[in-house]
Amino acid sequence: MKHLIRAIVALALITLAACTNTGPAASPTAAPAQGSGEITIGLVISTLNNPFFVTLRDGAQRAADAAGVKLTIVDAQDDSAKMIAGIEDLITKKVNALIINPTDSDAVVPAIQKANAAGIPVFTVDRGANGGTVVSHIASDNVAGGRMAAEFLCNAIGGKGKVVELQGIAGTSAARDRGQGFNEYMSTSCKGVEIVAQQTADFNRDRGLRVFENILQAQPEINGVFAHNDEMILGAIQAAEAAGRSGIVFVGFDAIDDATKAVQEGKLAATVAQQPDLMGQIAVETAVKYLKGDKVDASIPVPLNLVTK
Amino acid sequence: MMHIKTLSLNQIGTYLILLVILATFALFSPQFFTVNNLLTLALQTSLVALVAIGMTFTIITGGIDLSVGSTAALAGAIAAGIAVQLGTYPGLLAGIATGLAIGALNGALIVWGRLPPFVATLASMATARGLTLVYTQGRPIAGLDQAFTFWGSESWLGVPMPVWILLITAVIAHLILRQTRLGLHLYAIGGGEETARLAGVNVGRIKFSAYLISGLCAALSGIILTARLWSAQPNTGIGLELDAIAAAVLGGSSLAGGAGGIPGTIAGSFIIGMLANGLNLLGVPSYHQQVIKGAIFVIAVVLTGGVGIANKKRA
Numbered sequence: 001m002k003h004l005i006r007a008i009v010a011l012a013l014i015t016l017a018a019c020t021n022t023g024p025a026a027s028p029t030a031a032p033a034q035g036s037g038e039i040t041i042g043l044v045i046s047t048l049n050n051p052f053f054v055t056l057r058d059g060a061q062r063a064a065d066a067a068g069v070k071l072t073i074v075d076a077q078d079d080s081a082k083m084i085a086g087i088e089d090l091i092t093k094k095v096n097a098l099i100i101n102p103t104d105s106d107a108v109v110p111a112i113q114k115a116n117a118a119g120i121p122v123f124t125v126d127r128g129a130n131g132g133t134v135v136s137h138i139a140s141d142n143v144a145g146g147r148m149a150a151e152f153l154c155n156a157i158g159g160k161g162k163v164v165e166l167q168g169i170a171g172t173s174a175a176r177d178r179g180q181g182f183n184e185y186m187s188t189s190c191k192g193v194e195i196v197a198q199q200t201a202d203f204n205r206d207r208g209l210r211v212f213e214n215i216l217q218a219q220p221e222i223n224g225v226f227a228h229n230d231e232m233i234l235g236a237i238q239a240a241e242a243a244g245r246s247g248i249v250f251v252g253f254d255a256i257d258d259a260t261k262a263v264q265e266g267k268l269a270a271t272v273a274q275q276p277d278l279m280g281q282i283a284v285e286t287a288v289k290y291l292k293g294d295k296v297d298a299s300i301p302v303p304l305n306l307v308t309k
Numbered sequence: 310m311m312h313i314k315t316l317s318l319n320q321i322g323t324y325l326i327l328l329v330i331l332a333t334f335a336l337f338s339p340q341f342f343t344v345n346n347l348l349t350l351a352l353q354t355s356l357v358a359l360v361a362i363g364m365t366f367t368i369i370t371g372g373i374d375l376s377v378g379s380t381a382a383l384a385g386a387i388a389a390g391i392a393v394q395l396g397t398y399p400g401l402l403a404g405i406a407t408g409l410a411i412g413a414l415n416g417a418l419i420v421w422g423r424l425p426p427f428v429a430t431l432a433s434m435a436t437a438r439g440l441t442l443v444y445t446q447g448r449p450i451a452g453l454d455q456a457f458t459f460w461g462s463e464s465w466l467g468v469p470m471p472v473w474i475l476l477i478t479a480v481i482a483h484l485i486l487r488q489t490r491l492g493l494h495l496y497a498i499g500g501g502e503e504t505a506r507l508a509g510v511n512v513g514r515i516k517f518s519a520y521l522i523s524g525l526c527a528a529l530s531g532i533i534l535t536a537r538l539w540s541a542q543p544n545t546g547i548g549l550e551l552d553a554i555a556a557a558v559l560g561g562s563s564l565a566g567g568a569g570g571i572p573g574t575i576a577g578s579f580i581i582g583m584l585a586n587g588l589n590l591l592g593v594p595s596y597h598q599q600v601i602k603g604a605i606f607v608i609a610v611v612l613t614g615g616v617g618i619a620n621k622k623r624a
Contacts, residue, residue: 048595048596070592072589072592073594073595074589074595075595075596075598077595078544079544079545079547079548080538080542080545081356081534081537081538081545081546082585084537084538085353085585085586085589086589088349088352088353089349089585089586089589089590090589092340092343092345092346092349092590093338093340093589093590093592094340103542104449104538104540104542106449106451106538106539106540107449107538107540107542109539110458110462110537110538110539130451
């Protein structure tokens with residue numbers, strides 16, 4: 001008897017939990033907007049323990065509300081096993097489309113193939129997949145970001161002078177694309193600038209410091225520096241301060257907290273920021289567009305934004 | 310020597326909770342109670358359940374194994390690394406050997422080093438995680454062939470391979486606990502180590518076996534996870550030990566030792582797996598899911614009679 005009462009209490013609690021959480025997107029009886037029933041999109045996010053991805057989720061939720069579709073979100077907690085299980089659950093739930101921000105580009109492949117087999121279209125956000133059929137990949141336009149950094153740097157030093165490029169880990173798409181955009185702009189639209197050194201510092205602050213120390217030794221005159229990420233540019237700023245060199249314009253990438261602080265303090269001239277909210281929004285809009293029968297591009301770049309004082 | 314009741318009141322509680330959760334989800338989610346989803350659920354649960362089986366052995370002796378998540382990650386990584394270089398079967402063997410080695414290390418530290426199990430396995434938890442990062446250089450190992458991924462991604466007679474492995478492991482583990490001298494001695498040690506020693510039980514050897522079995526089970530889970538992800542991920546299995554302990558405790562294992570069994574542990578694993586699966590199907594926001602899981606865990610443990618404090622019988 002005692003057990004029975006306890007069981008009833010447990011049942012009531014679970015029921016309560018189930019009822020209070022039908023999701024903020026729509027009530028279960030919301031009128032279907034598309035005629036043939038409500039559209040549900042599953043969103044699997046690598047982690048909701050990182051402000052970047054929380055902002056991405058908020059952007060996606062806003063776009064889903066605006067389009068009148070239901071968004072079911074699964075947090076993989078940076079665990080590939082949880083990601084796979086979450087995708088399987090959403091396949092079982094028969095969502096109309098899956099938007100995945102993978103924890104890892106390899107680990108997501110078997111789950112994407114399961115979704116393909118179930119006929120559910122898959123979209124990836126921010127991080128791509130190394131296999132399976134993906135309708136579109138939505139990510140920051142790093143080439144445009146590199147161009148943006150080059151344009152800013154070019155104007156800041158008056159269109160002429162000596163510039164250094166600190167590169168990210170060789171072979172990564174971020175290093176390749178950011179460098180491409182930067183060099184394209186410099187060679188076509190800012191011909192007065194000479195790039196006197198291009199070295200890799202592996203996206204790392206410590207390496208940025210040491211690599212830039214050496215460049216400072218070799219180059220008596222430097223007007224500007226662009227680094228493929230903020231960690232390296234912050235290292236370079238430290239090296240310049242230690243060497244007592246001033247008058248150098250520094251431009252970074254990513255807008256991490258330390259970098260936006262350095263921008264406020266005037267040490268860093270600018271940093272290129274990704275826009276996770278826009279990324280989430282565009283991902284949902286793309287999925288909805290595709291579900292309505294429109295054609296979408298295989299790769300959809302998300303614009304970046306320059307942070308200056 | 311004491312004998313164990315086959316189905317205690319506590320275990321009835323475990324099955325009751327399992328049924329209540331099952332019924333609730335079946336009521337609210339049309340997709341939940343389908344053959345397809347129940348197979349998916351079994352597949353997802355098999356990873357935790359395998360680890361929880363090993364954990365049950367250590368908990369029965371009054372010990373604990375915190376290293377299982379790291380062991381699973383290291384075994385999966387070494388299995389994948391060797392498989393890519395030398396082929397699938399050397400890889401699988403290397404992975405299993407890794408689990409046994411860490412289990413043996415734990416056992417040695419506890420039995421001959423006289424370290425408390427919590428401390429010894431906490432140390433190997435950190436060490437094995439570190440070794441995983443060293444071995445993988447922090448990057449996933451991909452490029453496994455079909456013979457390897459078969460163990461995580463394919464089915465036989467409609468049932469996924471990990472579920473078959475769980476089934477076989479569970480039956481063997483259950484028979485060890487209920488039908489062999491080793492099983493009897495494990496419970497005896499948990500009931501009272503000194504008494505067991507006086508009764509002629511080789512306490513050191515039996516405890517050592519428990520950690521060896523736990524290491525083996527963790528390695529199996531790690532290898533299956535690698536086969537399921539088609540790649541070894543250096544950061545998998547973080548927090549797996551907590552799920553495994555929770556599964557064993559939900560299943561009626563007493564953290565004070567001397568009580569617990571495989572059917573209960575499997576039921577406990579399914580409670581955990583079912584909550585994750587069902588809450589996803591209902592579309593419950595992920596932050597809320599963690600709160601609900603915690604709350605249901607407490608309710609369930611109270612229902613199954615606590616963590617062996619109230620109903621602990623010292624032999």
